[in-house]
Amino acid sequence: MTEPILSMRRLGKTHGVGAQRVDALVSVDLDLLPGELVAITGRSGSGKTTLLNMAGALDEPTTGEVIVDGQNLATLSKQELARVRRVSVGYVFQQFNLLPSLTAAENISLPLELDGMKPALARELAEKSLDEVELGGMADRYPDQLSGGEQQRVAIARGLVGPRSVLLADEPTGALDEATSESILKLIRSRCDAGAAALLVTHEPAYAAWADRVVRLRDGRVEGISVRSKTPSSTADLS
Amino acid sequence: MSVPSCELLRGLEPVISAPIWVRVVVGKKSLDAHILSMYYWYIPSMYGGFVVGIKEGLLCLLVKNEGHGYQLKQDLESATSDTWQLNIGQVYTTLQRLERDGLATSHSPDADGRVTYSVTDHGRAAARDWMAQPVDLAAAGRDEISLKLLMALVSGVEHPRRVIEVQRGSIMGLLQDYTALKSDNAHDDFAWLLYLDRLIFSAEAELRWLERVESRLDDLPAFSPTVGEKQPAESMEVTP
Numbered sequence: 001m002t003e004p005i006l007s008m009r010r011l012g013k014t015h016g017v018g019a020q021r022v023d024a025l026v027s028v029d030l031d032l033l034p035g036e037l038v039a040i041t042g043r044s045g046s047g048k049t050t051l052l053n054m055a056g057a058l059d060e061p062t063t064g065e066v067i068v069d070g071q072n073l074a075t076l077s078k079q080e081l082a083r084v085r086r087v088s089v090g091y092v093f094q095q096f097n098l099l100p101s102l103t104a105a106e107n108i109s110l111p112l113e114l115d116g117m118k119p120a121l122a123r124e125l126a127e128k129s130l131d132e133v134e135l136g137g138m139a140d141r142y143p144d145q146l147s148g149g150e151q152q153r154v155a156i157a158r159g160l161v162g163p164r165s166v167l168l169a170d171e172p173t174g175a176l177d178e179a180t181s182e183s184i185l186k187l188i189r190s191r192c193d194a195g196a197a198a199l200l201v202t203h204e205p206a207y208a209a210w211a212d213r214v215v216r217l218r219d220g221r222v223e224g225i226s227v228r229s230k231t232p233s234s235t236a237d238l239s
Numbered sequence: 240m241s242v243p244s245c246e247l248l249r250g251l252e253p254v255i256s257a258p259i260w261v262r263v264v265v266g267k268k269s270l271d272a273h274i275l276s277m278y279y280w281y282i283p284s285m286y287g288g289f290v291v292g293i294k295e296g297l298l299c300l301l302v303k304n305e306g307h308g309y310q311l312k313q314d315l316e317s318a319t320s321d322t323w324q325l326n327i328g329q330v331y332t333t334l335q336r337l338e339r340d341g342l343a344t345s346h347s348p349d350a351d352g353r354v355t356y357s358v359t360d361h362g363r364a365a366a367r368d369w370m371a372q373p374v375d376l377a378a379a380g381r382d383e384i385s386l387k388l389l390m391a392l393v394s395g396v397e398h399p400r401r402v403i404e405v406q407r408g409s410i411m412g413l414l415q416d417y418t419a420l421k422s423d424n425a426h427d428d429f430a431w432l433l434y435l436d437r438l439i440f441s442a443e444a445e446l447r448w449l450e451r452v453e454s455r456l457d458d459l460p461a462f463s464p465t466v467g468e469k470q471p472a473e474s475m476e477v478t479p
Contacts, residue, residue, distance in 0.1 A: 210415075216411075226412045229416050
């Protein structure tokens with residue numbers, strides 16, 4: 001059986017104490033397998049982003065544990081956690097968060113170089129990753145020379161470069177029009193079909209629908225999970 | 240009543256109570272869609288609608304060119320990317336009705352015995368009228384999911400939020416399946432994508448509506464039953 005690449009066990013997050021206490025997340029169990037796209041949906045304040053931040057070692061859980069690539073995040077030092085953020089998981093945010101003074105390729109190769117990779121190899125991986133998001137010819141462009149959709153493609157390429165195989169995406173289409181949003185989701189879907197894993201936070205049902213599983217949170221708890229049929233009826237007939 | 244191209248598949252393990260299953264067939268591909276039972280308006284548009292639509296479809300084709308039954312059948316099928324597959328008998332019957340109603344006239348049979356039809360001025364006007372009218376969706380007043388929610392609210396048989404959850408899970412699953420079909424569709428088959436997008440947008444609208452209903456539930460002071468004195472069963476989780 002395939003091992004999950006990201007595993008969350010009885011994950012909980014509490015803010016404040018006493019009367020001010022807020023349970024942002026209550027005992028959530030969630031596994032992400034390689035090749036899987038899982039969407040987290042729910043209203044504002046339901047705990048979506050809290051969950052994503054803990055999955056990516058940006059925030060610490062109050063209870064439970066997060067296991068990324070076989071490593072229990074709770075047992076890691078600050079340096080090791082920083083490494084997980086650089087090497088194991090990639091982020092895509094609503095704001096594309098590219099460094100404006102670096103080219104597309106440099107934005108992608110920088111985290112690899114920070115991790116000690118030789119610049120030439122980092123560059124090679126960055127270019128390969130750009131090819132995979134169909135931006136092969138734009139490696140040397142600066143973010144302000146790219147459209148919003150292209151910038152988000154660069155962010156996805158950065159999220160899944162080299163050894164990185166888990167993409168954490170928080171409303172990645174929030175700033176984009178509908179057609180561009182669909183192309184971004186198609187891209188995330190195809191990267192997952194090629195073996196990556198992605199956790200996608202979105203409040204848009206039509207975007208969540210690209211996922212294999214849709215997990216709906218309510219008040220920090222899993223309210224329901226809906227699973228895509230493995231064999232949509234047309235696939236067998238496609239010639 | 241026979242339904243060309245849109246096959247009703249009753250009794251296919253209902254996910255929710257009494258869904259209407261239809262199979263939309265486009266060329267070699269087919270899509271089993273269960274048109275949610277609340278979409279009673281789908282029944283006129285997809286069920287009766289298809290039958291009504293044969294008349295309107297033939298009329299529009301006749302406005303373009305005169306033709307005989309078999310040719311018109313093929314033209315209509317090809318215009319809908321084979322989404323509609325017509326029974327030739329139905330085509331002839333419909334052409335005769337068009338003539339009876341003064342919308343078309345028939346000419347004497349040719350050497351092969353084929354009767355050619357052409358449109359009348361009256362028919363031309365009827366085709367324009369049909370195009371100008373919106374499709375009536377107003378039959379949606381009485382639908383099952385609304386009834387179920389309201390009954391949950393007043394009877395305590397089930398928590399309304401649970402009803403919403405179940406419905407939402409079911410529609411989300413459909414939306415995932417439709418989306419998967421869309422991403423599988425490598426070539427651009429216009430008719431196929433048209434149907435798929437329609438189902439996707441309808442499902443999406445349904446989810447939005449459920450979201451809104453849920454907010455309204457949250458605003459209710461309590462889910463106090465108004466029928467009898469019965470309280471919600473204890474197993475129900477009531478969030479004030």
